[in-house]
Amino acid sequence: MMLPQQAEIVARIQETPTIFTLRLRFIDPAVQESYRFTPGQFNMLYLYGVGEIPISIVSDPQDAQTLDHTIRSVGRVTAGFAQLKPGERIGVRGPFGRGWPLVEAEGKDVVVITGGLGCAPVVSVIHYVLRRRERFGRLTIMQGVKHAEELIWREQYEAWARLPNTQVLLAASQGSALWPWHVGHVPVLFDEAKLDGANSIVMMCGPEGMMRAALPELRKHGVADANIWLSMERNMQCGNGKCGHCQLGGHFVCKDGPVFALPQLSPLLGVRGF
Amino acid sequence: MNKPRLAVHKFSSCDGCQLALLNLGETLFELARQVEIVHFAEAGYLAAATPVDIALVEGSVSTPHELERIAQIRANSRYLVTLGACATSGGLQALRNLADKEQWVKGIYAQPHHIALLKESTAIADHVKVDLELWGCPVTSRQVVTALRALLFGVLPAEERDKVCLECKRSQQVCVLVTRGEPCLGPVTRTGCGALCPSVGRDCYGCFGPAETLNTSALAQRFAGFGLLPEAIARRFLLIYSHEELLQQEGKRWLKQGEER
Amino acid sequence: MSERREVPITVPLLARVEGEGALELTIRDGMIAELKLRIFEPPRLFEKFLEGRHYDEVLDIVARICGICPVAYQMSASHAIEQILGIEAGPWVRAMRRLFYCGEWLESHALHIHLLAAPDFVGFNSAIEMAQHYPNEVRRGLHLQSLGNELLRMLGARSVHPVGARIGGFHKAPEQQAAAALLTKLRAALPEAEALLRWVCQLPLPEDAQPFISVALRHPHEYPFNEGRLVSSAGLDISSDRFQDYFRESQVAHSTALHAHHYPAGYGTGGEAVPYLVGPLARLNLNHDRLPAATRQLLAECGITFPSRNMFHSVVARAAEIHYVLLEAIALLENYAPAQPSYVAARPKAGIGYSCTEAPRGILWHRYELNAQGVVVSATITPPTSQNQARMEEDLKRALTTFGLDHDDNALRLRGEQVIRNYDPCISCATHFLKVNVARE
Amino acid sequence: MPPRFLPRTHLAALLELLQSHGYLILGPQLIDDAILYRPLKEASALPHGVGVEQQPGSYRVVRRADARCFAWANGPQALKPLTFAPEEIVWQVRRDAQGALVFDVPSRHYQATAVLGVRSCDLAALQLQEAHFLGGVGRDEHFAARHAALFLIAVNCSHPAATCFCASTGDGPNCSSGYDLLLDELEAGFVIRSGSEAGATMLAQLPWQALESHHTTALAAQQRAAADQSRRLPSRQLRSALFAALDHPRWQEVATRCLACGNCTSVCPTCFCHSEHDAPQLSGASSSHLRQWDSCFTAGHSYIHGMVVRGSIAERYRQWLTHKLGSWHDQYGRSGCVGCGRCIAWCPVGIDITEEVAAICGECAS
Numbered sequence A: 001m002m003l004p005q006q007a008e009i010v011a012r013i014q015e016t017p018t019i020f021t022l023r024l025r026f027i028d029p030a031v032q033e034s035y036r037f038t039p040g041q042f043n044m045l046y047l048y049g050v051g052e053i054p055i056s057i058v059s060d061p062q063d064a065q066t067l068d069h070t071i072r073s074v075g076r077v078t079a080g081f082a083q084l085k086p087g088e089r090i091g092v093r094g095p096f097g098r099g100w101p102l103v104e105a106e107g108k109d110v111v112v113i114t115g116g117l118g119c120a121p122v123v124s125v126i127h128y129v130l131r132r133r134e135r136f137g138r139l140t141i142m143q144g145v146k147h148a149e150e151l152i153w154r155e156q157y158e159a160w161a162r163l164p165n166t167q168v169l170l171a172a173s174q175g176s177a178l179w180p181w182h183v184g185h186v187p188v189l190f191d192e193a194k195l196d197g198a199n200s201i202v203m204m205c206g207p208e209g210m211m212r213a214a215l216p217e218l219r220k221h222g223v224a225d226a227n228i229w230l231s232m233e234r235n236m237q238c239g240n241g242k243c244g245h246c247q248l249g250g251h252f253v254c255k256d257g258p259v260f261a262l263p264q265l266s267p268l269l270g271v272r273g274f
Numbered sequence B: 001m002n003k004p005r006l007a008v009h010k011f012s013s014c015d016g017c018q019l020a021l022l023n024l025g026e027t028l029f030e031l032a033r034q035v036e037i038v039h040f041a042e043a044g045y046l047a048a049a050t051p052v053d054i055a056l057v058e059g060s061v062s063t064p065h066e067l068e069r070i071a072q073i074r075a076n077s078r079y080l081v082t083l084g085a086c087a088t089s090g091g092l093q094a095l096r097n098l099a100d101k102e103q104w105v106k107g108i109y110a111q112p113h114h115i116a117l118l119k120e121s122t123a124i125a126d127h128v129k130v131d132l133e134l135w136g137c138p139v140t141s142r143q144v145v146t147a148l149r150a151l152l153f154g155v156l157p158a159e160e161r162d163k164v165c166l167e168c169k170r171s172q173q174v175c176v177l178v179t180r181g182e183p184c185l186g187p188v189t190r191t192g193c194g195a196l197c198p199s200v201g202r203d204c205y206g207c208f209g210p211a212e213t214l215n216t217s218a219l220a221q222r223f224a225g226f227g228l229l230p231e232a233i234a235r236r237f238l239l240i241y242s243h244e245e246l247l248q249q250e251g252k253r254w255l256k257q258g259e260e261r
Numbered sequence C: 001m002s003e004r005r006e007v008p009i010t011v012p013l014l015a016r017v018e019g020e021g022a023l024e025l026t027i028r029d030g031m032i033a034e035l036k037l038r039i040f041e042p043p044r045l046f047e048k049f050l051e052g053r054h055y056d057e058v059l060d061i062v063a064r065i066c067g068i069c070p071v072a073y074q075m076s077a078s079h080a081i082e083q084i085l086g087i088e089a090g091p092w093v094r095a096m097r098r099l100f101y102c103g104e105w106l107e108s109h110a111l112h113i114h115l116l117a118a119p120d121f122v123g124f125n126s127a128i129e130m131a132q133h134y135p136n137e138v139r140r141g142l143h144l145q146s147l148g149n150e151l152l153r154m155l156g157a158r159s160v161h162p163v164g165a166r167i168g169g170f171h172k173a174p175e176q177q178a179a180a181a182l183l184t185k186l187r188a189a190l191p192e193a194e195a196l197l198r199w200v201c202q203l204p205l206p207e208d209a210q211p212f213i214s215v216a217l218r219h220p221h222e223y224p225f226n227e228g229r230l231v232s233s234a235g236l237d238i239s240s241d242r243f244q245d246y247f248r249e250s251q252v253a254h255s256t257a258l259h260a261h262h263y264p265a266g267y268g269t270g271g272e273a274v275p276y277l278v279g280p281l282a283r284l285n286l287n288h289d290r291l292p293a294a295t296r297q298l299l300a301e302c303g304i305t306f307p308s309r310n311m312f313h314s315v316v317a318r319a320a321e322i323h324y325v326l327l328e329a330i331a332l333l334e335n336y337a338p339a340q341p342s343y344v345a346a347r348p349k350a351g352i353g354y355s356c357t358e359a360p361r362g363i364l365w366h367r368y369e370l371n372a373q374g375v376v377v378s379a380t381i382t383p384p385t386s387q388n389q390a391r392m393e394e395d396l397k398r399a400l401t402t403f404g405l406d407h408d409d410n411a412l413r414l415r416g417e418q419v420i421r422n423y424d425p426c427i428s429c430a431t432h433f434l435k436v437n438v439a440r441e
Numbered sequence D: 001m002p003p004r005f006l007p008r009t010h011l012a013a014l015l016e017l018l019q020s021h022g023y024l025i026l027g028p029q030l031i032d033d034a035i036l037y038r039p040l041k042e043a044s045a046l047p048h049g050v051g052v053e054q055q056p057g058s059y060r061v062v063r064r065a066d067a068r069c070f071a072w073a074n075g076p077q078a079l080k081p082l083t084f085a086p087e088e089i090v091w092q093v094r095r096d097a098q099g100a101l102v103f104d105v106p107s108r109h110y111q112a113t114a115v116l117g118v119r120s121c122d123l124a125a126l127q128l129q130e131a132h133f134l135g136g137v138g139r140d141e142h143f144a145a146r147h148a149a150l151f152l153i154a155v156n157c158s159h160p161a162a163t164c165f166c167a168s169t170g171d172g173p174n175c176s177s178g179y180d181l182l183l184d185e186l187e188a189g190f191v192i193r194s195g196s197e198a199g200a201t202m203l204a205q206l207p208w209q210a211l212e213s214h215h216t217t218a219l220a221a222q223q224r225a226a227a228d229q230s231r232r233l234p235s236r237q238l239r240s241a242l243f244a245a246l247d248h249p250r251w252q253e254v255a256t257r258c259l260a261c262g263n264c265t266s267v268c269p270t271c272f273c274h275s276e277h278d279a280p281q282l283s284g285a286s287s288s289h290l291r292q293w294d295s296c297f298t299a300g301h302s303y304i305h306g307m308v309v310r311g312s313i314a315e316r317y318r319q320w321l322t323h324k325l326g327s328w329h330d331q332y333g334r335s336g337c338v339g340c341g342r343c344i345a346w347c348p349v350g351i352d353i354t355e356e357v358a359a360i361c362g363e364c365a366s
């Protein structure tokens, strides 16, 4: 059984009032050295005496020095993490699960669709693609948030928007005065996205309702189901397919996912209770 | 570093929940190392008005004076935690809320200068915001210590709301409902006690309050199948948590059936 | 000589008593003009809740009258109801009930001595403070308390509102191994109980002899728990069914707990009503000869003789009873064997039953009336605290006057508190539904 | 070694032999109105002459006329608590004054334990649990260590209960593998055979006798009778039938009866769900990370922040059944039900899985 490894918080970045990023470094240099992950995978982060929760890894897999996790404070464990300061230590087990299909994506246009804090797992994909720009086609980033204020990494999005061969489309269901982007849900963005469906691979993450709503649009634009990938969220206690909580039909989301190709999920996607 | 400050207050109750602290043995001294106890009358600390980080409140609100006190305590406390059935739900004494009000009021107010009693015995949360509720009649030392430790870590403890049956099976008790047809309330009662009643071979009577996602009517129907009369079924649901909506509804339904019979 | 001095002293909240109460005292011209022991505990009206309940439910309800002595309530109720049902629980159940009671006395007395009373006598506000200077004594006390809790758990699954007792006996007999393990622990604790008694005897207890009437149960051979006749130091000797012929409660304006008085000539005969004492001191005063020789010997060595008129010897009586219950529990467990079944089954029957047992704080009297379906028609419960209430006020008046009313407020307050705490009042036992008598001419 | 005969009086010899090899013996005993596996000192403590009648929501002990001690189907639990503990520490952690965390695993040394009276359904369930806990990405060392300490003495079921349907799932009433020793209880004694090297060594040391033809005849009759069970599942492969019936009205109907109490999953020998939580010391100096049996009938099982994926009892019951008989095939190549009937007998309201399946899938499924 895998024991947590100690990691130190080397930096803490407050992204929004409730969202923060913890930059971690393993205490044991050998662990840090040998730690490898794929974007889309997650770690079980352990808060001393309080509990362990699944959190995606957002940093670039080539950053050998540190590991970033962006967390929204929503409940007891995340609220506890929010109080940590640089220098404090936590436990890390991982990485777990299956990440994004980055090999399959090479040579294709990459479409990243996220909603809510769903952006965290795909931010690592965006970084990944941007760092290896030549291997991929066009990069389209579509993001929906509830409130305009909730968009984290706003400058980042603005910077991405200025990059060549990169399109950024944002929508907020409730806009605000200084919101230059769309108001509404993710589907409104498709009219503007110039998708080359046949040559695109789509990576989605966020509330299931948002992801499901995007499906007809994607199909309309000619994206094959096999090229649509979704990152799923279910209750997870152990991270390695033993505790049973993350089951979605026959899948253990933690080890068979969290990233799935749409055909793997489609019979149960959107069925209440699965 | 200043230690967090703790207060323990008593309202209408049997004192049983405070014993979760007084029965801690040497752990009580560990507690005193972790927090500064500023008010806990039964243990000799008397500073009811001092602001505290954590206030533990036992007992229900049943007098006008208690109404004032609870407002004061809320104003003085960062976290307010209710201990037990009385504080969390009105307790056994909330049975009087179900009684013929006219009768009771007459009985009570004939000498109003003697005793000021509110019409109902109510939970603390009916009057002020409560940060954490610990169910149980009485709460256990484990619950209280777990809650305090979590608050000291700056987080809330995980809520226990599964059904006693799960605890009963984890502690490997034999189901008394299945082997003997006892009208066990385990399937609608919250975990926390450790399934004590089945462990002594008897039916749970619900002293930890309602669990999540109740199906009281299926259970009541089962009791009826065992030959329990409607009024006996009603009494099972109307005991320590008669103030809890779903239990009260079920109880009243069977009371009515009993009357119609 | 003394100028007119009016000192209202209030102790708004009594520390270290179970439940909450307050003492109000007015001194006028060097004399106590008014003394009120106020009880805050709002009546929780348990006697009413019992009406309409089946006798099987009674033990779970009455336990919740008091978290400190739930076993006492369960025992008095069991006996009264069994009397109605006409069942005899038999020797095994009788022994286990004594054992159950041993647990409660041990827990309650150890708690009272260490967490509530002793800090007074050695000059601390709390046991936690006291532990810094008397770590061994406090640890010893907590250990004895926890042993009491263990005994309670063995028979009742938990120590507060235990769930093991039922009408007719116990739901389940403890396993042999559990009993054997506990026996070993109890034996090992005997020297602690002895040391405790010696330690308590040398505490600087105030000298304060006074006249009072002690009332307790008395059994032909045993130190009393569950059975016996009701006797007093003034010559009363009745069966407990006749309690109400000699003892009555009345409502007083300033307190929610009722005050009980003793009518030595019988209630309603026009004779006087007097305060009386129940609890460890009263029990020991009336049953000293029923203590085991070892406990009596210890008391003799310590130089404290019973009967005693010094109310402060209550704490000694408690320590002596701790020694006694350890010996008794050991004796009861030495020949332990689980019984099968662990109770006597009963059928509903109509009738009226009475019972009086010795709660840690003194006699606890119950009366029930059941109908033919076994449902409670009416219940009356007279807890120890209401019985000691009048005695406490009487004692306070006298003790403070003897102490010297010209002491400063703080000293008076402290002494007043000490006097009250000495009775170990358990104020949450406010069970009564207030009855209103309307006189019509 | 071929099957042998062990006279009833020599059962004691088997126990002594096991004890002399250092085994703690767990054997079936009548405790609290049920058959429980508890430390067994002597053969006389076995449930001689005890039978059990099981019905939906009911388990009643009855007296038998003979002295057989395995003439009942099963009790509320058998092997699961021994290999997958109801609660155990996964890891411990200490924190020093500088905030450094030291993680370690509690000792996994378990007393060698012989379990007497194991049934074919229990062995089948153990194999399913092995697939779950020992296969996949993370081998569960707690399970592995507990399992390794066991020596299993199985008994072919001679008296299945009315709730049993192992014949239809293919998991009984006879044991095919997974045991060290296997018994068949006859009037005068036991037919005994070994199923492992350890078992064979043990058997060789027993005072056995040769098997005679009247033994074999009696055995055959007994085994035929045991396989004649009235309850059954319509098919061993219900995956598609169940997932095609996700909107069946029966889910709502069963939800009016189901208490969502989790008794079925707790007594089920294959259910593996557990939750984890921390139990820190009050001093804050150390903490234990524990796991305990959980159930898909709780809200906590499917809670993700802001919602419960399976908020209603209907959804929870459907999850349980579609997993047990449906998606289990995807995960472990067969159904997750071994036909022991525990969830039927121990359901406080007597919900019968075979009846629900029949209603939902119909008899035609396969």
Ligand SMILES: Cc1cc2nc3c(=O)[nH]c(=O)nc-3n(C[C@H](O)[C@H](O)[C@H](O)COP(=O)(O)OP(=O)(O)OC[C@H]3O[C@@H](n4cnc5c(N)ncnc54)[C@H](O)[C@@H]3O)c2cc1C
Pocket (backbone or CB within 6 Å): A042, A051, A052, A053, A054, A055, A056, A057, A069, A070, A071, A072, A073, A074, A075, A076, A077, A078, A079, A117, A120, A121, A232, A233, A234, A235, A236, A237, A258, D303, D304, D305, D306
């Ligand atoms: C694969 C995966 C990746 C994730 N990545 C991120 C991320 O990068 N950033 C982020 O902020 N959040 C992420 N989450 C969600 C995060 O795990 C939950 O917000 C967190 O568990 C809530 O814990 P809590 O104790 O604060 O909340 P509470 O509401 O108090 O929840 C109590 C407990 O329920 C469980 N739980 C609650 N919500 C979830 C959930 N959504 N998923 C799994 N278990 C849950 C946990 O055990 C939690 O401790 C991810 C979830 C999954 C499954």
Ligand code: SF4
Pocket (backbone or CB within 6 Å): B013, B014, B015, B016, B017, B018, B058, B059, B083, B084, B085, B086, B087, B091, B092, B136, B137, B138, B139, C064, C067, C161
């Ligand atoms: S909740 Fe129960 S134990 Fe706690 S104070 Fe109230 S009556 Fe006593």
Ligand code: SF4
Pocket (backbone or CB within 6 Å): B164, B165, B166, B168, B169, B173, B174, B175, B176, B177, B178, B184, B185, B186, B187, B195, B198, B203, B204, D261, D263, D348
């Ligand atoms: S005895 Fe009660 S709590 Fe235990 S499983 Fe049965 S119904 Fe549930």
Ligand code: SF4
Pocket (backbone or CB within 6 Å): B164, B189, B190, B193, B194, B195, B196, B197, B198, B203, B204, B205, B206, B207, B208, B209, C163
């Ligand atoms: S089993 Fe039920 S009644 Fe008994 S102690 Fe637990 S919650 Fe209370």
